[in-house]
Amino acid sequence: MTRNDDTYDVMVIGAGFAGMAAALFASAQGLKVVQTGSTGGIDFSTGFIDLMGVHPVAEGKRWRNPWSAIEAVVRDFPKHPYGLLSTDEISEAIDIFTRFLVEQGLEYVGHQERNTCSLTPAGTIKRTYRVPKTAWNGSVALGQKAPTLIVDFHGLKGFSGAQLVETQKHHWPELKTVRIQFPGGRGELYPEHMAWALADLGIQEKMIAAIMPHAVDVEYIGFPAVLGLNDPVKIVNHLEKLSEKQIFEIPTIPPSIAGPRLRAVFDRGLPSLGVRTHSQKMVTGVKVLDNGMFEFSVGTGAAMLPVTAKKAILATGRFFGKGLRADRKKLVEPVFDLSVVQPEERGQWHAQEFFAPQGHPVNSAGIEVDERLRPVDASGRPAYANLHAAGAILAHHDWMRMKCGAGLAIATAYKAVKELMR
Ligand SMILES: Cc1cc2nc3c(=O)[nH]c(=O)nc-3n(C[C@H](O)[C@H](O)[C@H](O)COP(=O)(O)OP(=O)(O)OC[C@H]3O[C@@H](n4cnc5c(N)ncnc54)[C@H](O)[C@@H]3O)c2cc1C
Structure with missing residues (x-):
């Protein structure tokens, strides 16, 4: 095993929209950041940044104003992750994220108060x-x-x-x-x-x-x-x-060129902000040290590297990103073995019909967090004082049907960084 005794302020686990955004926001705060992760939703995305488009999903009601849609979804589902953020925080997050893309030569545009209609x-x-x-x-x-x-x-x-x-x-x-x-x-x-x-x-x-x-x-x-x-x-x-x-x-159907364009921006942009990136490497183990810091094992075999960090952001996505895994009977979170909010039994994971308009309960499974985005244990207490979570791994939303994928990932990453600075 190669030795690396550097201690980082924060380890970002994940290189999808949430992980990229968290690394960007944390480095902008002057933190010493390390990031790991492999292919994620960002690589397959159409390049559109959805904030909130559809609610209630069973009715397929589409919204012109994403802010009104967020207000409605939080009213109807108070546990939706947007309920943990103010509209100012969401707006700031998207602005900082897209400003970074523009600085890196990938211009993004849109209206402040309404969604844009685009061709698929x-x-x-x-x-x-x-x-x-x-x-x-x-x-x-x-x-x-x-x-x-x-x-x-x-x-x-x-x-x-x-x-x-x-x-x-x-x-x-x-x-x-x-x-x-x-x-x-x-x-x-x-x-x-x-x-x-x-x-x-x-x-x-x-x-x-x-x-x-x-x-x-x-x-x-x-x-x-x-x-x-x-x-x-x-x-x-x-x-x-x-x-x-x-x-x-x-956009073409996935895998399209939009994903590699975004990935390329972060591959060159994050290291230039001082982020240490271990791309295409996964966290394979974690130990909590006596001083409360984390020691992560990154990679496998002879190339495995220990990385020590004071705090961490878990942005590992759901099934596609490998942040959640399905055993025969239950869904598990493989890095920290956190408790996962999920239907009581496997038979309830899916609706009878594949195209059920209300979606499938398994698609709202994920990690429960407190108001500071810290994953909680079964008793509702933070599992670790210095661990925060962001993105698709959070429970109580179905980003694919609600059309809130990248927006929710970016906004919760912003909030997670803000909270870990406290
Ligand atoms: C085909 C497709 C098209 C999409 N199109 C759009 C779109 O047009 N607009 C939109 O807004 N959203 C879109 N999305 C959704 C958007 O990409 C996701 O909502 C968003 O990627 C969620 O981001 P995330 O970072 O939370 O998770 P993910 O993108 O799933 O990323 C998870 C990351 O965690 C890493 N990871 C997992 N386990 C570990 C580990 N043990 N150690 C280290 N790293 C780990 C993975 O390698 C990956 O990098 C699309 C998604 C897909 C799949």
Whole structure:
């Protein structure tokens, strides 16, 4: 085992939206931060930052104003994690997070008081709070039902302009589509390869030349989100110059390029803020030392590293992130063996119907916390005085159906950092 005697102020366990946000907020407070974690929801996300979109989920009621939606959900479910935060805290968290993305070259935009309607790859409309700037013109075009061309590519799976137009045809008559050959690309195409290829100005020019005969009568051109990995705004600006049209991106189905764009921002941005990152490494064990600090085992085998930290933030997600595990009879939290709020027995984990409008009880399982976001034991007392939790691992919400995924992760990470500073 390699020795590493540095003691950190805080260990952030998790590298999804909550873990990235917690590391960012903690380092901004001047704390000495270490972070571990592997692939999470952020890598598969559409890049949209949802704050609160649907409540009650059984009715599928969609909200224009996310703040009113939060007020309603907290009124109806006082234990929802948003009930632990003020609207100012939520708002500050999202602002700091998106400002960091902008500083790192990944611009995000949105309205302060309302959700933005955005196109999904299926052609449906999603209400979300912040979108990458490269998607913004799509929302404008959608709002105006402006003459718009959706471009897709031979060989690119999971994105069909025809499906998009078919879904929208009754609402948006001036939406049309064309499928073209990607310059230099034959056979199966992948968003990441296309994004790399589009860094080349020659490829951009050839692509626009192939599209223009179909775009004479449109104001907007929409592409699947493949317009560059590190500098999509620059590429969109260049394509606008070449085409003299407004350009936008629509997320592709996961895994899309939006996730790697976000991951890349944090991979380069967090170390430059002094965060020590152990990427693609998991916490495999934890010991509480006599002085109350944690000693974590990070990684496995000969590469295992002990990391000591005064405090920790658990941001390990649910099943997808590996923050919760399902045994035959119960759900467990594998790092600290914390008690997990869950249905009484396995037979109650799921509703009878897969698409049950109210969702499945298992999707609201997670860790119960006190008002300072410290996980509590069965008697309701903090399991550890210096452990806080954030993100999807928190109980009493179904982010997927409520459309509050990234927003809740970022906001609770902000609150967790604030509380551990006290
Ligand atoms: C396909 C998909 C699409 C999505 N699209 C959107 C969207 O458009 N908008 C939106 O707002 N939200 C979206 N989300 C949801 C959003 O990504 C999640 O709500 C959010 O990621 C929850 O974040 P989290 O950090 O709490 O958990 P996760 O993203 O699950 O991350 C958990 C992290 O913890 C790490 N971890 C787990 N165990 C350990 C351990 N023992 N040691 C160290 N690290 C550990 C994992 O490796 C991972 O890095 C999407 C999610 C998915 C899966």
